[in-house]
Every structure is written in C-alpha cells, then in structure tokens.
Amino acid sequence: MYPTIQKNAYGKINIGLDVLRKREDGYHEVRMIMQTVTLFDRLHVTVIPNDTINIETNLSFLPTNENNLVYSAVKLLKDEFSIKEGLSIKLDKYIPVAAGMAGGSADAAAALEIMNELFSLGLTQSNLMERAVKLGADVPYCIMKGTALSEGIGEILTPLPPLTDCFILIVKPNIHVSTKYVYENLRLDTITSHPDIDGIIYDIRRKDIRGMALKMNNVLESVTEKDYPVICQIKNLMIAQGAIHSIMSGSGPTVFGIFQSHSAIEKAHRFFREDYPMYKSYIVKPIRP
Ligand code: ATP
Numbered sequence: 001m002y003p004t005i006q007k008n009a010y011g012k013i014n015i016g017l018d019v020l021r022k023r024e025d026g027y028h029e030v031r032m033i034m035q036t037v038t039l040f041d042r043l044h045v046t047v048i049p050n051d052t053i054n055i056e057t058n059l060s061f062l063p064t065n066e067n068n069l070v071y072s073a074v075k076l077l078k079d080e081f082s083i084k085e086g087l088s089i090k091l092d093k094y095i096p097v098a099a100g101m102a103g104g105s106a107d108a109a110a111a112l113e114i115m116n117e118l119f120s121l122g123l124t125q126s127n128l129m130e131r132a133v134k135l136g137a138d139v140p141y142c143i144m145k146g147t148a149l150s151e152g153i154g155e156i157l158t159p160l161p162p163l164t165d166c167f168i169l170i171v172k173p174n175i176h177v178s179t180k181y182v183y184e185n186l187r188l189d190t191i192t193s194h195p196d197i198d199g200i201i202y203d204i205r206r207k208d209i210r211g212m213a214l215k216m217n218n219v220l221e222s223v224t225e226k227d228y229p230v231i232c233q234i235k236n237l238m239i240a241q242g243a244i245h246s247i248m249s250g251s252g253p254t255v256f257g258i259f260q261s262h263s264a265i266e267k268a269h270r271f272f273r274e275d276y277p278m279y280k281s282y283i284v285k286p287i288r289p
Pocket residue numbers: 062063067068069070096097098099100101102103104105107108138179250251
C-alpha cells in the first residue's frame with residue numbers, strides 16, 4: 001500500500017476589493033479583504049513508484065497536464081527536493097472554475113501542503129507561502145486561509161480576526177469572465193467609488209457584520225457589470241431577497257450576499273433555485289484557518 005493523503009481545498013470570496021495602481025511591470029497593486037468559505041474541492045494524492053504525475057478530475061474541460069495548478073505545485077516541490085517517486089492525483093472540483101473564488105489557487109495550496117506531509121519535508125507555513133507565490137498571487141493566501149488583508153499583488157498578507165457568524169449566499173451565473181480581460185479593461189481614472197477597506201477592517205474587529213456588509217465594494221465590477229448586466233441583476237435580487245448587501249467576488253462572475261439569519265438565507269436560496277435554476281447557488285459560511 002502506498003501512502004495517500006486527502007485534503008479539502010477551500011475557496012474564497014472578497015469582502016472588499018480595491019485596485020490602487022498599475023505597476024510598471026504590468027501587475028496591479030491591490031488592497032483586498034479575503035475570506036475563506038466552506039465551498040471546497042477535494043484532493044486525493046497517492047505516492048506511486050514510477051516517476052510521473054497523473055491527474056484525474058471530474059471536470060473534463062480542465063487541463064490535467066502542467067497547465068493544471070495542482071501539477072505545477074506538486075512538480076515545484078518534487079523538483080526542489082529531488083523526489084523520485086511519482087504522484088497519482090484525484091481532483092474533485094466543486095468550486096466554480098474561473099469564477100473569482102480562487103479555486104485553482106486553493107487546489108495548488110492544498111497540493112503543496114499534501115506534498116509537505118507525504119514526504120515529511122519539514123516546511124513551515126511561511127516556507128510554503130514563499131514557494132506558493134511562484135504559482136500565483138493568491139496561492140500564499142490559500143495556505144494562510146481565514147480572514148485577511150491582502151496587499152501588494154496579493155502576496156502581502158495580514159491576518160484579521162475571524163468573521164463572526166454570518167451566512168453567505170453564493171450565486172454563479174453561467175457566463176465566463178477572464179481575469180486577464182477584467183484587469184486589462186479596468187480604467188482606474190474613471191472609478192469614483194473605492195471600497196473603504198480600513199472601515200471594513202474596523203467593522204470586522206468590532207464584529208459589526210452589518211456595518212462591514214454595507215461597506216462591501218469591488219472596483220472590478222466597473223468592468224464586468226458593463227459587459228454582463230446579469231451580475232448587477234443578481235446583486236439586486238439578493239438585496240430584494242433580504243441580503244444586507246451583495247457584491248461580485250474577485251474578477252467575477254460569482255456574486256455573493258451576506259445575510260444575518262439562517263431563515264433569511266434559506267428563503268433566498270430557495271428563490272434562486274426555483275426561479276433561476278440555470279445559476280449555481282450555495283449557502284456557505286466563513287471559516288477560520
Ligand atoms: P481567481 O479568483 O484567483 O481569479 P478564478 O476563480 O478566476 O481564480 P480558477 O478557477 O482558479 O479561476 O481557474 C482559472 C483558470 O485556471 C481556468 O480557466 C483553468 O483552466 C485554469 N486551472 C488550472 N488549474 C486549475 C485547477 N486546479 N482548478 C481550476 N482551474 C484551473
């Protein structure tokens with residue numbers, strides 16, 4: 001029997017997303033409030049004697065070669081530590097793909113953690129985060145998890161106190177939005193309303209969910225809402241269904257709303273399932289690291 005490790009890879013939402021400027025190297029400097037939620041992919045990784053990396057996934061359109069972030073993550077540590085064995089990986093995807101929930105980054109983070117355990121590499125969390133940034137700007141956060149302020153290009157992380165109990169409804173319309181397209185079409189000079197990130201942090205610290213939710217804002221909506229009115233429509237429906245407030249996560253198209261009671265979110269979830277069955281919808285909760 002060869003050793004196997006299974007792990008959940010949790011998705012995230014952005015409680016607030018601001019873009020400060022475009023750097024000379026083309027990257028955007030951001031200020032975002034990140035929150036891990038209970039929607040997850042599942043990775044099963046088994047050591048095999050022959051020196052290959054095999055990935056099997058339930059989504060036929062996902063790459064299973066070096067273009068899959070799980071492959072790159074495993075290869076990174078395999079090369080650095082000259083690991084001769086191979087890996088057989090089963091990736092069960094549940095986080096919507098290319099949806100602004102960092103599904104691929106979460107998978108890559110989980111793959112690094114699994115490699116560390118399977119081969120007793122002795123890497124600390126910060127050692128893993130240093131390597132994670134080579135795979136993508138959100139991957140270090142996916143190792144840290146929980147509630148955090150993310151700055152720089154996403155790699156400068158400050159942990160924040162956990163969100164107190166609140167209920168989050170995620171609704172994902174069936175459209176695809178490329179992150180690259182959104183950033184390329186962002187016109188920072190035309191944005192009049194930036195999120196009050198410091199105000200959100202203040203509310204999180206004093207456990208004022210309502211205050212926090214009312215301050216939620218995402219500057220990337222200025223690009224996506226123009227091209228995809230469905231995003232604004234879902235936000236309005238969420239609020240009409242009782243959400244304190246609703247915004248898009250990341251570069252979209254996933255929209256989420258924050259609710260204060262279990263009964264309110266159940267009712268809203270039923271509404272979306274019955275009246276908009278073409279959208280995916282999930283009730284999730286914030287989780288701690
Ligand atoms: P972010 O919130 O970081 O912008 P995202 O939700 O927009 O992420 P992902 O779901 O991570 O996007 O996927 C973006 C692209 O990355 C997909 O089009 C897909 O082909 C590729 N990809 C590579 N590996 C994975 C993976 N393990 N899971 C999902 N997508 C992956």
